[in-house]
Amino acid sequence: MAKADKGKTTVIINNTEYNRKTLEFINTNEITKLTKDPMNTFHKKVIGTIKQCQLIINKNQTKYVIQKKPQAPTLKAQIKLHKTGIPIRPVVNNINAPTYKLAKFLAKTITSYLPLQHQYNVKNSTELAHDLKNITIRDEYQMITFDIKDLYVNIPIDETISITKALLMAHNNNKNTTLQMIQLIKTTLTQNYFTYEHMTTTYTNQKKE
DSSP, X not given: OEEBSSTTOEEOOOHHHHHHHHHHHHHTTTOEEESSOOHHHHHHHHHHHXXXXXXXXXXXXXXXXXXSSOOOOXXXXXXXXXXXXXXXXXXXXXXXXXXXXXXXXXXXXXXXXOOOOOSSOOSSHHHHHHHHHTSOOOTTOOOOOOOOTTTGGGSOHHHHHHHHHHHHHHTTOOHHHHHHHHHHHHHHHTOOEEEETTTTEEEEOOOOO
């Protein structure tokens, strides 16, 4: 059994078919099989990077952003019943990953260094409903939605980091502060891996442009 991608539906699916769909996704998204689990190496990298970035993470905060007992992230698949061919949506459980606590910290902290305006996007559905309420919609207007296939696994990491660095500098941040923020972001984004098939196989998605 597996969860459906939309709603609270449970899908009964043959285990062979479930594995076939998951491996098909892995094989078509430039995901590389590793020879061993890099978790210990990644954990040491996180600790080392945090110690080098005291302008962003002070000593009192350090214990809250280091995972005490890290474990390799695991992948499960949700079934897209609403899509042609019934593909999967990969869901990686990162809650025990070496970078999980650091990623949560950065997600909150970076907004104070990079206060971007929501000019072309909204935070959530409530904000969207509020914005639409204040727009005069004429009869000839049309609403169009775009769905990017496998968005997250196709985001170029190097380009994302380069854009973030340029934006941080443009907002008059200190050069040393910017470099430390980028170092933390890079450490987090490049630890993009998961295990599949009962923790015996480790994959990584390090797609770059």
